[in-house]
Amino acid sequence: MGSTTTKAVLLSDGKLAGTHAMPTGVDLAAAADECLRVICRAAGVGPDRLAALVATGYGRDRVTGAARTVTEITCHARGARALVPSARVVVDVGGQDSKVIRLDDDGMVADFVMNDKCAAGTGRFLEVMAARLNVPLEEFGMRWRRAKEAARISSTCTVFAESEVISLLSRGVSPEPIIRGLCDAVADRLAGMVHRVGLGGGLVMTGGVSRNEGVRRSLEEKLFAPVTVPEGSQFAGAYGAALIAFELGEGAEMLPTFGRGCR
C-alpha cells in the first residue's frame, strides 16, 4: 500500500498470475480490499483461496488478513532482485519517500538510506510541479529530451521549489528546461543517497517514479552509470511481498522463474 497507489501482485506456483494498481485514496483498508478483490476476480480465484498474503508499504498495517507485514525496503529489495538478478543497488522512489538499498551477493538487504525530513526527491515533489506546470507526468520524459538545458532549481524544498517554478514561468522560461531542472533536482538527492550506500554493481530503479524517463536519465547523468528500469518496476515492492508470501505459503522453495539469489 503506497501513499499514492495501492498495488497487488498475485503469484501462482511462483509465477506471475496478475497485477493490479489503483489510487490509494483516503480509506486505506477499503483500497486494499478492493485491490485484492479485483486481482482475484481477474485470476478467477476467491480471496479465501490465497495461500498467504503479505502486506507492505506505509499502509501495510491497514490490510486485513495479511499473514505478515514487511517493510517496503525489504520488499523492494526482493522484488528488484527477482526482476533484475544482477541488481546490487536499488533506487526506489515512491510517492512520499525515496530509498536507496544496497544488496549483498545473496540479494539480501546489506544497507539502506531513506530521504529525510523533506518531500523533495519524491514522487509527490514531481506531482506538485507537474500540476503547477500543467504538464502530465507522463510527458516529463519527452519534454526532458526536448530541453536543451536545465533551469536551475536551487531549492530542495517542495514548497519553495514551486515558487521558483512560478518565478521561472513568469520570466518566460518554457516548461522543458524547468522540467529538466526538476528532474535534476530529484536526481541530485538520489545520487547523494546512492553514494552513501556505495555505487557499484547493477543499479536498478523501482517505484512509481521509475516510469519517469526524465528522472532516470538525470540520475544516469549524475552517477555516470546506467540505470535499469525493469518491466513492471512500479510493482517491484508488491512483487517482493508476493515472493515472501509465496515462501510462507509454499515453504521456502527457490522460485523456478528466477532461480538463484531470489531469496
Next chain:
Amino acid sequence: MMHFGIPSRFWQMVGQAAGGAARQTATRGARWTVVRPEVLLRWKLAYKVASAALPLLEARGAKAYQVAAIRCVLSDFADAYLGRKPCIFTSAFVPTELVYGLGGVPFLPEAAAGLAAAFGLAARSLFACEALWYSPDLCSFHRAGLGGAASGLLPRPSAVIVTSHLCDGGKRSLLHISRLAGCPFYMLDVPYIPSDRATRWLASQIEHVAGDLARRVPGLSLEGLAQALHRSNEALAEYERVSALRRNVPAPWRGSEALNYVLLFLWSWGSPSLAPFYRALRLHLERTIATGDFPVRDERHRLLWLNLRPYYDTRVFKHLEGDRASSVAFEEYSFAYWPSLDPRDPFASLAEKMMSNFGWGPIERRLEALERLVDDYSVDGVVQFAQWGCRQSNGGAAIIARELRKKGIPFLNLDGDGVDARCGTEAQAITRLGAFIELLDARRGW
C-alpha cells in the same frame, strides 16, 4: 507522554506538580485559570505534595528505583526553584560533583529540555527561542533550554559553567542564558589531545572556577568537595554493577526506559540521591534476572543505541520492543567511561574525568569505546539516533558505520529529534527501524 515505566496517572500528577496543567475553577463564573508551569514550579507546596505522594506510588506498583529517581529530581528541582541552594547552570559533561561539592545545585538546561518534552512543555520554549532569532538548525535540546530560560520556565542561575568539549551549541546557548540572568559565566577549555600537561591545565581551570565561585556566590564553599567525590564514587560503584547486570541476555531492563535515565546520568554525579537510585536499580535488575521476568519477551535482537531518544510521546519504542521484540541492550550515553575519583586531589581527578570522555578527541576514541560496548553487551546492530542539529554525534556517523560494518555489525542512522516533534517523522522512523530489524533477521536466516 513519556513514562518511566510508572503508571501514567502518576505522571499526570507529577506533570501537574512539575509544570503541567493544574487548573482551578474560579468561584465566580465558569472561568478556568491555568496555573502556569513556571509559577507552579516555584510553589513550595507542589514539592511537598509530590514528595508526600511517593510512598503512595510505591504502594500502587511503582518500582523502588523509579521512586528513587523521582526523589532525586524533586530534590534538585526544589533546591533550584525554591532558591534553597545557589543554582549553577552547566552544560552536559561538566562534572556536576563540582557543583554539589560547592554546596550548590546543578541545573542542565538541555536535560531539562528533555523533561519538558516529556511533559509536553517544549513547544513554548522552542517558540521563545525562535523569537530570539535562533535558527531551527540549532539542536533542539539547546533551543528549548535557552527558550525555557528566556520565558522564565527555568530557575534563575547564580552562575553558568560550560565546557568546550563535545557539544558546540551548549556553550553558546548557555552564554546567552548567563547574559539574560546577569550572572558569571565560566568556560572550561578542555585540551583536545590527552596528556599529563593537558590534565594539569584543565585541573587548574577547575580550581580557579571553584575558588572564584566560592568567593563570588554567597552560600558556596569548597568544604564539601571531597564529600561530593566520595558520593560520586559510591554511585559509580553501584552503577558499574548495574552496567554489568545489563550484559545479561535477554536484557533485564527496557532500553527505552534506560534512555530516559540518561538525563539523571548527565545531571546527578555527586548528589546524595544518586547512589540510592542505582542501588535500587541494581536490586531490581538482579530480581528480574533471578525471576526471568524480562521486559522484552522472546528477545530477537540486541541493539546499541547512540545519542539520545525522542522524549515526547512516540510509538517508535513500542514498535521496536513490542512488535519487533528487539532490545536496546545499552546506550552510548550510559557508558561510565571514567575511573574512580580521588577525593584528596579533587581538581586533578575531575579534570581526568573530563579528559577521559570517549566522545572527545579523534574519532578513534569513540569508535574504540563503541566496539567495546558492542562486545560487552552482545550487540547485533547499532542505531545512531541522528539528532537534528547535533554536529558532535552525527559528524562521525559515516566512519563509525564503515568501521562497524567491517566487523560485521550493521548500522542504522535514524534521523529524528529528541525534543522538537516537528522535526521527526514517526512513520518513517518506524519503517527504518523495522527494515533494520528485518535486515538483522535475514542475517540469521529468519
